[in-house]
Amino acid sequence: MSDFDTDLFVIGGGSGGVRAARIAAGYGARVMLAEEYRVGGTCVIRGCVPKKLMVYAGRFADEFADAAGFGWTVGTPHFDWATLKRRRDAEVTRLEGIYDANLIRAGVEIVPERAVIVDPHTVRLVASDRTVRAERILVAVGAHPVKEPAVPGxxxxxxxxxxxxxxxxxxxxxxxxxxxxxxxxxxxxxxxxxxxxxxxxxxxxxxxxxxxxxxxxxxxxxxxxxxxxxxxxxxxxxxxxxxxxxxxxxxxxxxxxxxxxxGRRPNVGGLGLDRVGIDLDAAGAIPVDAYSQTKVPSIYAVGDVTNRANLTPVAIREGHAFADTVYGGRPTCVDHRLIPTAVFSTPEIGVVGHSEAAAREVYGTIDVYKARFRPMKATLSGREERILMKVIVDCATDRVVGVHIFGHDAGEVIQAVGIAVTLGATKADFDRTIAVHPTAAEELVTMRVPEVTKHPVGVG
Missing domain, CATH: 3.50.50.60 (FAD/NAD(P)-binding domain)
Structure with missing residues (x-):
């Protein structure tokens, strides 16, 4: 019989921990997961999901204002915060239930209390004051916001x-x-x-x-x-x-x-890392290798607590890669160099790859293609709004190394563009792609003449 109570003990029920637990259990591992607050983590409970719902709510104000230009007569809009809060919170609760159900369906035992590390193979459940022996421990406790600067008040x-x-x-x-x-x-x-x-x-x-x-x-x-x-x-x-x-x-x-x-800081306080000799880095994060393993062979960490790339999809990918590596027999590293991302400002921002300045430093001579234009919708609404798109190309290989979009639905567009850039698409590949007309995104494949060629620093 095994000397351990479980094969894997996951500390933290956020995006990375949940994905790792589910995939590991799918490979046949016995898995326990401890979460002291609510399963779903920052993203589902008080981050990406509820915030995006609030973004949607705010954008109706522009839609109401723009409608008149298209022939609509709209009465004076009225916003009710209580309604938004009630419906947003209900959706968060619904998603939390789905996360719980998926874990249980996968065979993961959920422990609704705080867990701390005692030794390389032992965790203590604080509320019930019991210990669990695990062959491996995965730390996926995320990060928390800080109040800085530390000024009076x-x-x-x-x-x-x-x-x-x-x-x-x-x-x-x-x-x-x-x-x-x-x-x-x-x-x-x-x-x-x-x-x-x-x-x-x-x-x-x-x-x-x-x-x-x-x-x-x-x-x-x-x-x-x-x-x-x-x-x-x-x-x-x-x-x-x-x-x-x-x-x-x-x-x-x-x-x-x-x-x-x-800013945010990793949730490492009182976790017990000092007991097993894991020293934090300068940012207060847990150092790990390419396979998310710490200096202690039985302890791993994924997500924001490692401060590699603090984004929900990255934590999910890291958790999945950990399970594939350790329990699936498929050693998998996550490439943190190329991460499509979006900022849900209004207008939105969508980015994949290098900025113009970074590309110039990395690749030397680059071509920069730009498009600035008024979106078609704004021609009737009368809104003063401009879209900016940039495609950055490494001159030596013709490979697209950066795409930047500022405008409506930039986050949706950049997801598809990210596939092409991840596959190593060249500017010629973009050029031979037939445009979808009339769309704003078609500008990405119709820019033919670079606005500027940037040389390495001190050259040209």
Missing amino acids: IELAITSNEVFELESLPERILVIGGGYIAVEFAGVFAALGSATTLLHRGDRLLRGFDDEVRDALAEAYGHRMDLRLGRTLLGIERREGGLCARLDDGSEILADQVLVAT
Whole structure:
């Protein structure tokens, strides 16, 4: 008989842990999964899914406004936060039930309590104070938002966790941060009718994205909200009229809510990693190899807790690859170099591959193809909106190494484009693809003349 109570013990019921547990069980492994909050993790419970539902809600405001240009007469729209919250929360609960059911159907035993590591093969269930011996342990506990900068009064702010618990739509909200979480929530609240201020200490939003896309977003957001770039928060205090945020330029912003979305950290506190000699990296994450294995052979980690690429689909792929490698006899590494991604701002951003600046550094001479145009829908609605598309090509191989889209449904388009780029499509492949007309996406295959050729730094 086995010396272990289970073959695999998964700590964390988010996207990566759930996928790993299901696939491992499918290969015949005995699997237990501990989750102290709700199965589904950040993405399903208080992240991607409920936030995207809020994005959809906000976009109806534009649809109502645009309808008149197409002959529709629409009465004065009225938004009810309570209805959105009730229906959004019900959908989250429904999805949570599906996650539970899928795990149970796969044969995974779900343990609804916190688990910590005791030794390389033992975990302790805190609430019931019992131990479980496992041949392998997979850590998939994700990350949590932090309140930074640590200025006076920062405790008065909420994070991307508490934002889903708001019982009413704030009339005024200050969003602090320049990453995709801050950008998306600022867009949501502005669209739903809150007087929204987005504050970021940098001179551009979305660090790491293509500079022209960042500039296009700033221009669009400048029309939708009060955008404050290059400004730093000094403190927050409660006043009779709400929360007052003091900035480094001497100005003040009065708001009903302050949402801090400046970063996330791995959930490693009290996990017991020190007991088994696993040291964290500079970001507080668990170091792993290409197969998600830690320095302790029996302990693995996937998802945001490893800080490799903090995206739900990446965590899912890592969890699946772990199960294939360890239990399926198919050693599988996840390639983190090419990840299609989207920012659900309004307008959206879809990206795969290198930015123009990064491609220039990596490949040397590149061709940059661009298209800027007014979407067809805007010609009748009268909306002042522009779409930006960029295709970046390595001149030496003709391979497309980056595609950037700023505009309606960019996230949907970039998923399909990501397949082509992942397969190594060349610009010639794009050129010989017949366009779907009339669509905005057809511009990706009709750009023939590069707007500019970029040489390596110091050349040309």
